[in-house]
Amino acid sequence: MNRLESELQRLYRLPSTAAPGDVRALVLELGRPADWEALSRVWRGVQADLALPAPAIAVSGSDGLQLWFSLQAPVNAARGAEFLAGLRARYLADIAPARLRLTPPAAELPPVPAEQPATGNWSAFVAPDLAAVFVDTPWLDIPPGAEGQADLLARLESIRPAAFDAAMQGLQPGDAAAAMPPATLAPASGDTPDVDPRRFLQRVLNDETVTLALRIEAAKALLARS
Numbered sequence: 001m002n003r004l005e006s007e008l009q010r011l012y013r014l015p016s017t018a019a020p021g022d023v024r025a026l027v028l029e030l031g032r033p034a035d036w037e038a039l040s041r042v043w044r045g046v047q048a049d050l051a052l053p054a055p056a057i058a059v060s061g062s063d064g065l066q067l068w069f070s071l072q073a074p075v076n077a078a079r080g081a082e083f084l085a086g087l088r089a090r091y092l093a094d095i096a097p098a099r100l101r102l103t104p105p106a107a108e109l110p111p112v113p114a115e116q117p118a119t120g121n122w123s124a125f126v127a128p129d130l131a132a133v134f135v136d137t138p139w140l141d142i143p144p145g146a147e148g149q150a151d152l153l154a155r156l157e158s159i160r161p162a163a164f165d166a167a168m169q170g171l172q173p174g175d176a177a178a179a180m181p182p183a184t185l186a187p188a189s190g191d192t193p194d195v196d197p198r199r200f201l202q203r204v205l206n207d208e209t210v211t212l213a214l215r216i217e218a219a220k221a222l223l224a225r226s
Contacts, residue, residue: 004146007153011056011070012109022074024158025109028084029101030092031064034138036131039065041091043128049090050167053157057131059138061116061123064101065131068112072158080104083164086171113144125152 001009012025030039046052046069056068069083084102092100103109113124121139159167 002146003150004153007150011153011156011158012068014074018074019076021077023077023080023104024071024074026069026071026080026084027066027101027103027109028069028087029060029064029066029103030095030099031060031062031101031138032099034059034063034065034135035095035099036065036135038092038095039067040131042067042087045091046087046167050163050170052159052163052167054128056125056153056156057128058112058125059123059134059140060110061112061114061121061139062119063138065134065138066112068125070156070158071161071164073161073164075164077104079168083168083171086168089173090171113140113149115143125149127152 014022014024018024028039028042043055043057047054052069055070058066058068060066071080075083081102081104084104088095088100088102110123113122115122116139119139121141122143124140124144126134
């Protein structure tokens with residue numbers, strides 16, 4: 001087993017003791033077209049807001065950029081899907097669903113690095129400071145070096161079970177205020193901020209300039225307080 005295979009095993013491969021349907025790798029892809037400015041909100045947010053280690057960044061080899069999350073302990077696919085859906089609601093609510101691919105089942109994971117049969121281009125892991133370079137062409141024309149790919153993965157850490165559980169809690173729909181962009185959190189008018197939670201959530205719910213996903217989260221939070 002070479003270094004690249006060892007790193008892929010360390011981060012993403014299931015142990016022999018895993019139950020059927022378990023996953024360790026969770027992949028969030030944004031494409032058609034690729035958009036690092038939007039996807040970087042997730043990459044930065046999981047570190048700053050949820051205290052998680054940085055996920056790997058990959059070019060899909062076709063039309064997307066990906067974030068690869070590594071779990072130290074496997075979870076069932078439904079819980080993995082819930083995590084990715086929470087990230088989407090928190091950071092990518094303004095992105096059309098057709099541009100997103102959330103991939104928890106191991107059988108559906110696209111291998112990286114790998115050649116794409118239709119084009120001959122390659123998927124590959126890339127460094128954070130190079131992700132923006134691949135927005136227009138999210139692929140490599142030649143195979144990436146195995147040592148370079150291994151070096152990128154060697155810097156990454158898996159999400160520990162306690163950290164994953166805490167992140168799942170932080171992504172619960174009732175946490176509507178945390179999901180609001182800064183502009184939305186500003187007082188509507190006057191010199192005194194409106195800090196009453198119910199009135200704040202009602203304002204968000206009634207504001208048609210707020211994305212639909214966040215208005216739905218505000219509605220759920222209001223229902224929970226009823």
